[in-house]
Amino acid sequence: MTLELASLYALMLKSRLFEVAVASLWQEGLISGEMHLGTGEEAIIAGVVSQLQEGDALALDHRGTAALLMRGIDPLLILRELLGKPDGLCGGMGGHMHLFSKEHLAASSGIVGAEGPAALGFALSAQFLRPRGIAAAFFGDGAMNQGMLMESLSLAAAWKLPVLFVCKDDGWAITTQSRELTGGDLSERARAFGLSVSDVDGRDVQAVWQAAQAAIERARTGEGPSFLHANCVHFEGHFLGYQLIRAVRHPLTEMPRIAIPLTQSFLHPGGAALQERLAGLRAIIAALLATLRNPRRDPAYDPLRRARAALDIEPADLQALEDGVEEEINRLLESALVEAPL
Amino acid sequence: MRSMYFTQAIDDALAPAMSDDPRIILYGEDVPMLRRNLLVRFGPRRVRGTPISESAFLGMGVAAAMSGLRPVVEVYMVDFLGVCMDALLNHAAKVEAFSGGKWRAPLVVRAPCGGGYGDGGQHEQSLWGWLAHIPGMSVLVPSTPADAGGLMLAALQHDGPVVFLEHKLLSETMLEFLGTGGRATVQYDLPAEGVKGAVPAKWEALLLGKAALKRTGDDLTIASLGVSVHRALQAAELLEAEGILAGVLDLRSVSPLDKATLCEQVGWTGRLLVVDEDYEAFGLSGELSAVVLEAGLSCKYARVCTQTTIPYARKLEDEALPNRERICEAARRLVM
Numbered sequence: 001m002t003l004e005l006a007s008l009y010a011l012m013l014k015s016r017l018f019e020v021a022v023a024s025l026w027q028e029g030l031i032s033g034e035m036h037l038g039t040g041e042e043a044i045i046a047g048v049v050s051q052l053q054e055g056d057a058l059a060l061d062h063r064g065t066a067a068l069l070m071r072g073i074d075p076l077l078i079l080r081e082l083l084g085k086p087d088g089l090c091g092g093m094g095g096h097m098h099l100f101s102k103e104h105l106a107a108s109s110g111i112v113g114a115e116g117p118a119a120l121g122f123a124l125s126a127q128f129l130r131p132r133g134i135a136a137a138f139f140g141d142g143a144m145n146q147g148m149l150m151e152s153l154s155l156a157a158a159w160k161l162p163v164l165f166v167c168k169d170d171g172w173a174i175t176t177q178s179r180e181l182t183g184g185d186l187s188e189r190a191r192a193f194g195l196s197v198s199d200v201d202g203r204d205v206q207a208v209w210q211a212a213q214a215a216i217e218r219a220r221t222g223e224g225p226s227f228l229h230a231n232c233v234h235f236e237g238h239f240l241g242y243q244l245i246r247a248v249r250h251p252l253t254e255m256p257r258i259a260i261p262l263t264q265s266f267l268h269p270g271g272a273a274l275q276e277r278l279a280g281l282r283a284i285i286a287a288l289l290a291t292l293r294n295p296r297r298d299p300a301y302d303p304l305r306r307a308r309a310a311l312d313i314e315p316a317d318l319q320a321l322e323d324g325v326e327e328e329i330n331r332l333l334e335s336a337l338v339e340a341p342l
Numbered sequence: 343m344r345s346m347y348f349t350q351a352i353d354d355a356l357a358p359a360m361s362d363d364p365r366i367i368l369y370g371e372d373v374p375m376l377r378r379n380l381l382v383r384f385g386p387r388r389v390r391g392t393p394i395s396e397s398a399f400l401g402m403g404v405a406a407a408m409s410g411l412r413p414v415v416e417v418y419m420v421d422f423l424g425v426c427m428d429a430l431l432n433h434a435a436k437v438e439a440f441s442g443g444k445w446r447a448p449l450v451v452r453a454p455c456g457g458g459y460g461d462g463g464q465h466e467q468s469l470w471g472w473l474a475h476i477p478g479m480s481v482l483v484p485s486t487p488a489d490a491g492g493l494m495l496a497a498l499q500h501d502g503p504v505v506f507l508e509h510k511l512l513s514e515t516m517l518e519f520l521g522t523g524g525r526a527t528v529q530y531d532l533p534a535e536g537v538k539g540a541v542p543a544k545w546e547a548l549l550l551g552k553a554a555l556k557r558t559g560d561d562l563t564i565a566s567l568g569v570s571v572h573r574a575l576q577a578a579e580l581l582e583a584e585g586i587l588a589g590v591l592d593l594r595s596v597s598p599l600d601k602a603t604l605c606e607q608v609g610w611t612g613r614l615l616v617v618d619e620d621y622e623a624f625g626l627s628g629e630l631s632a633v634v635l636e637a638g639l640s641c642k643y644a645r646v647c648t649q650t651t652i653p654y655a656r657k658l659e660d661e662a663l664p665n666r667e668r669i670c671e672a673a674r675r676l677v678m
Contacts, residue, residue, distance in 0.1 A: 029527025032460025032656050034520050084460070084655030095462040095654030110464040111425060112394045145393035148425070173394055175375040181393040241523015243375070254524075258378070265379035270361035276385025283386055284378050 001051055001213065008050055008205050009307045010321055012042040015066040016304055017329040018075060022065070022082060022096075026240050031082055035096060035240040038066035040296060041168045041232040043303030045070055047208025048136055048166055048228070051216055055133035057105035057122030059115040062097040063168075064108040067138060073101050075329075079336035105135075113146025115139045116165070120152050123161035123225075134162040134219040142173025144186050150193070153227070157194035162219035164212065165195070166228045168202065174238045177290055190227035202230030203303045206310065232303070233296040244291040343540045346487045348512040352452075353380060355491030355545040356414070359498050360384050363412060366498060369399065370416025370452075376515065377416075396426035400451070404434045404503070407449035412498060420455040420507055421467045434503035435478035449504070450497045455483075456509040456569055456619055457663055459521035459530050463651040466510075466659075468568070471618075471625030473505050474597035480504040480550060481596040485512070485571040487539045489594055492548035499547050509568045512536045531660075533572030551598030555607070559589035561677050562613035562642075565604060565630055567593040570617045570664050577669035586677050588615075596626055604630060605637040613642045613676045617664050622647035644672045 019037045026035045038045060041063075049070040052058070060067055065082075069075055073089065081088030082096050090100055097110035107118055119137035126133030143149050144167060156163045167186060171178055191197045196218060198211040208230055215226035237245045247254040262284070266277055295301045311318060346354060357380060360366045369390035374381050381389040392399040396417060403415035417423055423430065430451070438446045457466025474481040482497060482504060484490035490508070497504040510516045511532055522528055556571060557578055564574040571592045578588040591607055593600060608614045614634060616627040627645040634641055646664045653659050 027525065027527065029525060029529075032521070032528055033465070033654075034461055034523075081654075084657070086655075088655075090654075092655030092658055093463070093651070093653045095460070098462050098464060098654065110462065111422065113425075142394045145395045146425070147395060147397045173371070175372045176391050176393075178393075181391060239523070241525065243519065243524075246524050261379050262382055265357075266382040268357070268383055270358065271383040272385035272388070276387060277382055280374075280378075280381040280383070280385050280389065283374050283381065287375065 003206060003209050005206060005307060005311055006313055006321065008046050008209065009304070009311060010325055011046045011050060011070050012205065012304050012307060013322065013325045014329065015042050015045070015069050017326060018069055018332070019065065021329060021333050022079070023236070023240060025083065033095070036063040036238065037234070037236050037240065038063050039235040040170070040301070040303070041202065041234065042066060043205035043307065044166060044168050044202045044208050044230045044232055045138070047205050048164065048212045050209070051212055052136065055126065055130040057119070057126070057133070057135040058107070059118035059122060059135060059137040060099070060106065060108040061112070061115050061139050061143065062108070062110045064099055064138065065096055068099055068101065068104075068106055071104050071106060073104060073106070075332050076336055079332060083336060113139065113143040113149040115143070116149035116152030119163045119165070120156055120161055123156070123163045124159070126162055132220045134164060134216060136164045136166060138166045138168060140173070141167060141169040141171065141178045141182070141186060144189070145173070145182060150189075153190055153193040153195060153225075156225040160222065160224040162222070163225040164215045164219055164228060165190070165225065166230065169229060169231045170234045171231075172234070172238065175244055175287065177287070187227070187229045190229070195225050195227040197227045197229065199229045202232040203301055203306055205303060205307045233294065233301045235296050237291070237296070244288060247288060248292045344543060345538060346541045347514040347538050348487045348490055348536065349508065349515045351487035351491040351541050352494050352508065353377065354541070355494045356380065357383065358545060359495060360388065363498075365410060365412040366414065367411055368414045368416065371418050373416055396422060397429065400426045400429040401433065403449050403451070404429050404437070404447050407434075407447040407503070408437060408445060412448055414450045414452055414498070417451060417453045419465055420453040420469045421464055423453065423469070423473070430473070430479065430503065430505070431476055435476045438478055438502060446501045447503050448501045451503070451505045453505065453507055454510045454513060454516045455507040456511060457652050457659060458511045458569065459517060460654065460656045460659060461520060462654040465520070466652045468507075468620035468648070470505075470507055470596045471620045471629070474626070478502060479597060481507070482550070482594065483507045483509070483567045483596060484594060485536050485568055485592050488541045489548065489554070491541055491545050493594065495545055495547035496550050500550060507568070509536075511569050533569060536569060536572050551595045551600050553594055553600035553603045554592045555589065555603070556592050557588070557590040559587035560611060561587045562615055562673055563589045563591055563607040563611045564615045564617055564669070564673070565591045565593060566617040567596065568619055570619050573664055573666055574617045574669055577666045577673065580666065580670055581673050584674075586673060588673055599629070599633070601633050601637070605634055605639060608634050608641050609639050612640075615669070615672055615676055616645040616647070617669055618645065618647045619664055620648065622649045642676050644676050646672050
């Protein structure tokens, strides 16, 4: 398999525009509950998923839409599912955290860390039933502290299972900065479990693709599991409507709602000494500042921009490529919003 | 009379208890952000964030409770107890029996539960029947701010493990966090009396296992808890217009269960309708029928529960969870 940057860029762009459309549907209230977008992590997904073949499996987390889209699942089915329509990918039963495609061996879970055991099972059945088949698991840095995922790393190595564990590290476990609550280094941890480890820049789709190629080949040839540690930013934080981002984006409306009860409680008699109270206040301010300083809005962290800049392509061809993807997504959105046949 | 939102009331009841008892500590995923008002009053030693390591931190809570602390351990949703059930099933609930009654684990597990906002079947379960099934576990499901605060105090004073469930349609913070996300474009069927209500000037612990009769009615007794209590009350109003008088009993606690009040009411009306957002089979609804039968009562019985995996699509979800229409229909059949 050779790296084709233009097609990787097209995959990433399609995913981005798809998810931007999903965000607007969510804002309009057409999607009700949580919505975890993968905007910002497209290079990691594209670099891995573009190399999967028939018989390979995907174990996805609550943020799996981009991977399914890039795996070739009909985007209209996905969009109809997110809208809760009976003709959606899962009949409106699953929603974005529980997307399944049996023919693609792709399963999602809203339980953090559950991708680990799932990938092991897909890999085990591949050893019996699908020669050279592998399983790829996608999860975040927060999941690395989940016991079942750590157990999976160990068992995969012990049984030499054909798994590629992909850690999409954005530094945040929901509203908590991971480094504050993680013992040791994630790559060192995977290495200690006996996995082959590569650290890559998750904003660079070519780097991810190359690291994934080696890891996938290793898995296909029975040499055992690998751990791909790729950093990224999530443009919308953990999920749409993420409280901390709202607070820093709209401080005038959001901050008083946080600050008033906080101040009352801080000054309330009964409780800890001033020093402890100040330490509590500092922790909250630190989380807000970290959200404010997070480079999610820095164009340099946008994997699409980076891929686009690296493209060796005539401007007219690039324009045609981008127009084509945009048109496809617009058409898709139009047909997804048609009322469902009941 | 003070008035408070549901989660605000729980935190407000926690604060004086923490002030009085330095053994109470709070921790769990994102707790510094979710309980930030308690964090700035009690400091980061007592209000702590954990990694997404439920097995470790819940198990830690059990032994910390056994060795002198009074931990309130938060899990993001009751569904996620599936990840770490061992700590409750095999440890917290067992230590009293195993130690010959000499050692107990005064642990409070606080977890949001319930559906009705479109988050799908892994994030909207109730599971209180599953938890109450275990001998040694107490399971509380308040339906109003006043009960929520009073039951949290009761949980803190109890010497064994208590699971305290906070319905997400009632919790202003969880619904904002997981549902609206700052949007004005989504609507949920929120029971006003459950979301906000009068609370006592000074919090006092409620008795564990004491049901509250929310409405009297001679024709049938609707036993329920959590958000379903409010659905049942609304249904009872509709039924009254048809000449059917339904009493509504808010169990408030699954375990211990107020069998006496249940039997007293059902003995009077001769008809029991259980409205339970938890799964229908092998759970609370069946247990209540056993309780009245064991008491020697003869009654007509029906139930409105969740029978399937909770669908993601809002329309399907509304049909799967107990709703007013299903309650009214079941009540009409019972009095026919």
